[in-house]
Amino acid sequence: MLEFLLRRLATSLVTLLLASLVVFVVLEVLPGDPAQVMLGTEARPDTLAALRAKFGFDRPAPERYLSWIAGLLVFDLGLSHAYGTPVSKLIGDRLVVTLPLGAMALTWATCVALPLGVFAASRRGRPADWLVMGFGQLGISIPNFWFGILLSLTFAVSLRWFPAGGFPGWSPDPLKAVHALVLPALSLSLAEIAILARVTRSSVLDTLREDYIRTARAKGVPERAVLMRHALRNALIPIVTVGGLLAGFLVAGAIIVETVFYLPGLGKLVFDSINNRDLIVIKNIVLLLTGCVLTVNFLIDVVYALLDPRPKVSA
Amino acid sequence: MKAFLGRARRHVGFLVGATLVAIVLATAILSTVWTPHPHDDLRMALKLKPADTTWWLGTDHRGRDVLSRIMVGAQTSIVVGLIAVSIGMAIGVALGAWAAARRGWVDELLSRFGDLVLSMPAVLLAILITSVFGASATNAILAIGIFNIPVFARVTRGAALTLWGRDFVRAAAALGLGPLTITWRHVLPNAAGVLLVQATIQFAVAILAEAGLSYLGLGAQPPVPSWGRMLYDAQTYLYDAPGLAIWPGLAIALTVLGLNMLGDGLRDLLDPRLRPLRVG
Numbered sequence: 001m002l003e004f005l006l007r008r009l010a011t012s013l014v015t016l017l018l019a020s021l022v023v024f025v026v027l028e029v030l031p032g033d034p035a036q037v038m039l040g041t042e043a044r045p046d047t048l049a050a051l052r053a054k055f056g057f058d059r060p061a062p063e064r065y066l067s068w069i070a071g072l073l074v075f076d077l078g079l080s081h082a083y084g085t086p087v088s089k090l091i092g093d094r095l096v097v098t099l100p101l102g103a104m105a106l107t108w109a110t111c112v113a114l115p116l117g118v119f120a121a122s123r124r125g126r127p128a129d130w131l132v133m134g135f136g137q138l139g140i141s142i143p144n145f146w147f148g149i150l151l152s153l154t155f156a157v158s159l160r161w162f163p164a165g166g167f168p169g170w171s172p173d174p175l176k177a178v179h180a181l182v183l184p185a186l187s188l189s190l191a192e193i194a195i196l197a198r199v200t201r202s203s204v205l206d207t208l209r210e211d212y213i214r215t216a217r218a219k220g221v222p223e224r225a226v227l228m229r230h231a232l233r234n235a236l237i238p239i240v241t242v243g244g245l246l247a248g249f250l251v252a253g254a255i256i257v258e259t260v261f262y263l264p265g266l267g268k269l270v271f272d273s274i275n276n277r278d279l280i281v282i283k284n285i286v287l288l289l290t291g292c293v294l295t296v297n298f299l300i301d302v303v304y305a306l307l308d309p310r311p312k313v314s315a
Numbered sequence: 316m317k318a319f320l321g322r323a324r325r326h327v328g329f330l331v332g333a334t335l336v337a338i339v340l341a342t343a344i345l346s347t348v349w350t351p352h353p354h355d356d357l358r359m360a361l362k363l364k365p366a367d368t369t370w371w372l373g374t375d376h377r378g379r380d381v382l383s384r385i386m387v388g389a390q391t392s393i394v395v396g397l398i399a400v401s402i403g404m405a406i407g408v409a410l411g412a413w414a415a416a417r418r419g420w421v422d423e424l425l426s427r428f429g430d431l432v433l434s435m436p437a438v439l440l441a442i443l444i445t446s447v448f449g450a451s452a453t454n455a456i457l458a459i460g461i462f463n464i465p466v467f468a469r470v471t472r473g474a475a476l477t478l479w480g481r482d483f484v485r486a487a488a489a490l491g492l493g494p495l496t497i498t499w500r501h502v503l504p505n506a507a508g509v510l511l512v513q514a515t516i517q518f519a520v521a522i523l524a525e526a527g528l529s530y531l532g533l534g535a536q537p538p539v540p541s542w543g544r545m546l547y548d549a550q551t552y553l554y555d556a557p558g559l560a561i562w563p564g565l566a567i568a569l570t571v572l573g574l575n576m577l578g579d580g581l582r583d584l585l586d587p588r589l590r591p592l593r594v595g
Contacts, residue, residue, distance in 0.1 A: 011427070018431050023443065031447045137579075141519070141572035143526050146546060146564030149553070153560060157553050164553070252436030256527050260550070271531060274446045282446050286439055293434045 004305060012298045019290045020072075024065050027279050033057070038081055038277045055081070055280065068283075077284045082276035087284050090269060097167055097181075097265035098258070102250045104178075104185035109192035110243065116193070117200025117239075118232055122223075124205060132197060139194020144253050148187035148260040155183060165262035184261045188253050192246045199242045203235035210234070237304065244300035251289050322584050329580025335573025339566075343389035350383035355538050363556045372562050375545070376552055381559065384540040385566050391452070391541045392570065395534070396521040399456045400514055403463020408510065410464070411471025412502060415479060416494040422472070429465030437462040437524045438531075445533045452535040455528045459521045470513045474506040508585040515578035519571045526567045542567050 031037045035051040052058045055078070056067070071077060077087035120132035156164035162183050168176045207213065208231050216226050255267030262268075266285060273281040323329055346354075351371065358378030366373045372381040414422040432440070441458035448454050478484055479502065487497050528534040529543030537544065542563040549559035 011430075015427065015431050015434060018427075019434065022431070026443050027447055037447055137572060137575055138568075141523075141575055142568045143523055143530075143543075143564065143571075145527065145530050145543075146560075146567065149546060149550060149560045149564065153553055153557050157557065249436055252438045255438055255442075256531060259531060270442060274442060274450075274533070277446065279446065282442065286435070286443055289439055290435050293436070297434070 001305065005302060008298060008301050012294050016287075016291055016294055019294075020069065020287055021065070023283055023286050023290075024061075024068065027283050028057075028064065029061050034279055038279055040277075051081075055079075072284075072287075078280050080273075080278055080281050082273065082278040082281070087281055090281065091266065091285065091288065094264065094266045094269045096170065097263055098251075098254055098267065100178075101181050101184055101188065101258070101263070101265060102254060104181055105188035105192065105250055106243070106246070108185060109189040109196055109246070112189075113193045113196035114200055114232070114239070116197040118204055118227055120197065120201040121204035121208065121231075122227055129201075132201065136194045136198045139190050139197075142190060144187050144191060145256045145260045147190050148184065148257055151183045151187055152261070165260075167263050167265075180261075181263075184257050184263060187260070188250060188257045191253070192250065195246060196239065196243060200232075200235065200239050203238045204231050207231045207234045240303055241300055244296050244303075249293075251292055319584060323580075326580050326584060328576045329584060332573050332576030332578070332580050335569055336577050339389055339570045339573065340393070342386050343393050346383075346386035346390060350380070350386050352380035352383050354383040354387045354540055355379060363552060363559075365556070366558060373556065373558050375559055376548060376556075381545075381562055384545060385542065385562055388540040388542045388545065388563065388566065389570075391529075391535050391539060392522050392525055392567070395452060395456050395459070395525045396518050399459035399521045399525075400463060400517050402456070402460030403517065404467050404510070404514055407464040407467025407469075408471045408503070411468035411473075412475050412498045414468065415472045415475030415502070416498055425468060425472075429468055432462060432465045435462075437520075438527060441524075441528050441533055445528075450533045450536060452539065452541075455525055455534040458528070459524050462524075463517055463521070466517060467510070467513065470509055471506060474509045475502050478502045478505050508581075512578050512582045512585065515574055515581060519574035519578065522567065522574070523571055 028034045033048075033052075035048050035055070035057050036043065039048060039051060056064060068078070075088050077091070079085070080087050080090055083090060116132055116135075120129045123129045152162075152164045155161045163180050167180050170177050204227070213226060213230055216230050217223075221230075251266075254265060255270055257263075258265040258267035259271055266289075269281065270285050272278075273285070356379060358374070361370075361374050361378040362376055364370050364374040364378075370380055370382075372385070375381055375384070410425055414425040435443075437459055440462055441455060444454050444458045445451075475498070484497060484501050487501055492500075525534055525541070526543035526546075529541040530547045532544070532547065534543060535541040545563040546560060549556070549563070552559055
């Protein structure tokens with residue numbers, strides 16, 4: 001068990017290290033002169049030289065790479081070119097919007113998708129099942145940013161129940177902040193609900209075929225208890241796996257949805273940094289988000305290994 | 316083939332999907348020769364007109380005909396999706412088949428490489444590429460294409476590994492055929508069904524990704540019409556012309572829905588046990 005976890009941890013770390021190398025090569029080696037990218041082709045030679053000196057672009061690439069990694073280990077991510085503030089502070093300030101947004105979307109998705117999937121499984125082949133499956137198809141086909149626009153058209157522009165965008169901050173009124181995150185979280189969760197409901201349905205259907213379900217029914221256990229206590233609980237492993245994977249992709253979805261709702265989160269920071277050509281910020285955020293996906297994948301495998309002893313043999 | 320068509324005629328999902336995809340393809344082709352109005356004529360006097368008998372879906376903030384732009388936008392989506400999936404498929408299938416044939420360190424190395432790319436969602440990859448090389452349709456295609464490589468590699472490897480264990484492939488190996496010949500003549504033809512299903516699903520994913528990227532301004536650049544960018548522009552006029560935000564989104568959703576239903580239908584018809592890989 002411990003050996004499996006250590007091996008898995010080592011692979012994750014190697015993948016992260018490789019990712020950092022790819023990010024570094026794409027952003028700082030391939031373009032030739034990163035200072036030129038940041039300032040544009042019309043920059044004066046002396047400003048270029050000054051920028052090179054300020055960010056150390058005049059040093060050899062391997063040295064720059066190593067000093068970036070060394071800085072990462074002590075949370076020193078360097079200075080933002082556009083804002084002039086430490087990148088770690090910029091990212092920290094934005095995480096207080098993006099993390100709650102992702103958490104709300106994931107919670108909401110789980111609360112809706114699990115009952116929906118179990119319900120569809122219990123009505124297999126009947127109209128209710130078709131309806132849920134149809135919703136599932138629709139949910140993965142609608143782009144989250146369009147869903148966001150539709151939500152804000154309905155609930156912000158027409159009904160005026162929620163703000164169409166912006167974020168008031170957590171103080172002095174945290175409720176107002178949550179209020180501002182409702183529509184973004186809903187639009188972020190649509191695809192997750194669709195995928196999670198489909199997985200829950202098929203996973204519950206698989207467990208419903210097991211002998212212990214037949215035994216439970218034969219013993220006279222009420223159908224509702226069979227579904228919730230026996231089928232769903234045993235169907236949870238694949239559901240947790242997919243749920244975790246989705247958590248990683250929520251991060252990517254947040255980049256677009258934050259733009260739709262003008263939220264000052266990590267996604268908006270990425271968006272602005274692209275326009276500002278702030279390579280230092282982009283470099284660190286891409287690695288951070290990749291790290292998030294890898295961490296989530298690792299945690300899923302840990303949970304998986306704890307719940308079920310089989311995968312460690314094949315790993 | 317006849318049996319396939321017979322079953323296909325009774326599969327509702329497949330029929331709906333195929334019809335939707337056919338409509339989108341026909342629209343894209345038609346738009347190369349005819350649109351109700353020229354799609355890029357600026358008529359500031361006619362801006363933000365609601366739908367009527369001349370402008371069936373109204374006009375946008377520059378007085379351009381929305382329907383014509385949606386029709387031409389179909390070309391953008393299809394071309395980006397088609398090339399991105401082709402890149403991913405050409406390289407991914409080759410790598411996956413190689414990994415399955417060689418096993419050992421090649422397999423291990425390619426799998427790790429796949430994990431690496433898949434741990435960066437397509438949007439992140441695109442951000443990385445466009446922040447250095449600039450935003451363009453070509454770079455969006457490249458980003459989506461690179462993301463597709465490990466998806467196809469994984470599916471091909473899985474299918475090929477099963478096939479390498481089957482008797483007819485073992486017999487071919489025993490007869491002294493090389494791994495390349497076996498892969499080309501026996502493994503790939505038998506994996507074609509899985510790959511076709513996966514290609515349809517990835518086409519849908521690519522169109523969604525393209526829409527997202529052009530919404531962020533990282534895809535096709537103006538004046539080329541793209542559905543994602545039309546939605547971005549529409550957002551400024553939500554109060555004055557809400558219709559602008561409806562039609563391009565509907566076009567994306569119906570196209571993606573059609574491809575997803577077509578993919579799922581093909582899977583049911585070719586092999587109900589198949590489960591395509593779904594990553595966004």
